Amino acid sequence: MTTIGIPKGLFYFEHHLLWENFFYNLGCNVEVSDDTNKEILDCGVKYCSNETCLPVKVFHGHVYSLKNKADYIFIPRYTSIDKNEYTCPKFCGLPDMTLLNLKRQVKVLEVKINVDAKPEETFKSLREIGKTLKIRYLDVVEAFKAALKIYDSSRRNTGIFENLLSSGIDKTAISLLGHPYMIYDSYLNMKLIDKLRARNITVFTPRDIDHDTKRKKAYPFEGKIFWDIGFELLGSAFTFASSPAIKGMIYLTPFACGVDAFVLEFIERRLKEQYNMPLLKLTVDEHTGEAGFDTRLEAFLDMIG
Ligand code: SF4
Structure with a gap:
């Protein structure tokens, strides 16, 4: 065979x-x-x-x-x-x-x-x-x-975030943005989701938002031709940023990603101008040490309370 x-x-x-x-x-x-x-x-x-x-x-x-x-x-x-x-x-x-x-x-x-x-x-x-x-x-x-x-x-099964919002979120919630092969690969992300959950934090990712909602919210590229991952990340960022239930946003980006260099700039700028949403940008490459990564994460979590 x-x-x-x-x-x-x-x-x-x-x-x-x-x-x-x-x-x-x-x-x-x-x-x-x-x-x-x-x-x-x-x-x-x-x-x-x-x-x-x-x-x-x-x-x-x-x-x-x-x-x-x-x-x-x-x-x-x-x-x-x-x-x-x-x-x-x-x-x-x-x-x-x-x-x-x-x-x-x-x-x-x-x-x-x-x-x-x-x-x-x-x-x-x-x-x-x-x-x-x-x-x-x-x-x-x-x-x-x-x-x-x-x-x-x-x-x-998408649309979990919208459903949960209508029923209420009772724990501290943050959004984790990044490419699926970063945020779901626990070696590359140094068990980030586990670390957040261990602190009793609810973590939302782009998978939790409905496909069409992300396309509609992907300012300034709604209705235009764009990268698929760009729609996912912009649409998710601005959907999460509009929700008072989300206390902060983490963007996990791999070293040398051309798409992130562009998309992240749009997200950072708009979060600053229009939303009061703390953002932690974590860049990872093959040399990234876990201790430094954890220190930045801890400082961010302490800040958002
Ligand atoms: S450049 Fe960015 S979007 Fe392209 S494969 Fe690498 S990480 Fe993914």
């Missing part, structure tokens, strides 16, 4: 249900890499240039860790996952970049996702997967549609 390796980085945190089920439906074994650890991080750092953002470095480490455990490593090529929304350029070139940096030590399978401009590309790449795995094209399409259905139903 063919084994497909799925790296636990980048797209994994939002789309793992889709891709794991897709390959299960095709009758493949699925091998997911371990949670991020020092060995994975060091390996990614070794294969990438210094200027590469931290999550992409870590992703390389995950791919390498699957080298002898899988026949193919799955790396989707995301260009756009919604109308008028585009991914960061690193996602568009991820299969090529990883293959070249790792000097072709792994075999890569990709699916192209370009919903805004060329949705037909997905089906062309599904045909290629069928050829590689020797599975009929129609069966590959069926497997994809069935996996998409499971993924779509898993996403209906």
Whole structure:
């Protein structure tokens, strides 16, 4: 049976249900890499240039860790996952970049996702997967549609924040903003969510807000073409900032993220001008020490009370 390796980085945190089920439906074994650890991080750092953002470095480490455990490593090529929304350029070139940096030590399978401009590309790449795995094209399409259905139903649980607001929040609540592969990777974020919960703090993230609300609140890009993650972060920031229940905001950003350099500037400026919302910006790279990170966090939590 063919084994497909799925790296636990980048797209994994939002789309793992889709891709794991897709390959299960095709009758493949699925091998997911371990949670991020020092060995994975060091390996990614070794294969990438210094200027590469931290999550992409870590992703390389995950791919390498699957080298002898899988026949193919799955790396989707995301260009756009919604109308008028585009991914960061690193996602568009991820299969090529990883293959070249790792000097072709792994075999890569990709699916192209370009919903805004060329949705037909997905089906062309599904045909290629069928050829590689020797599975009929129609069966590959069926497997994809069935996996998409499971993924779509898993996403209906958003809007938690709005629901909780109407019923009241009784503990200190803060919002945590950042890319899913930062705020849900407990090695990269140094167990930030656990640390906050240990202080009896309720933590809200962009996942807790409904998709359309985030698009409507993504000032000044509402209704325009923009990065998908930009909509997520701007929309979440201004939804949380409008709520008196939220006492402060933490923005966790990886070193060398071009998108954050732009989006964070808009958030910082508007929070200062229009909202009375304390903001803690935490930048993380492969050299960040936990002691300094914790000190800044403690000082911020003491300030918001
Ligand atoms: S959005 Fe930022 S962190 Fe994510 S891949 Fe692009 S540059 Fe890296």
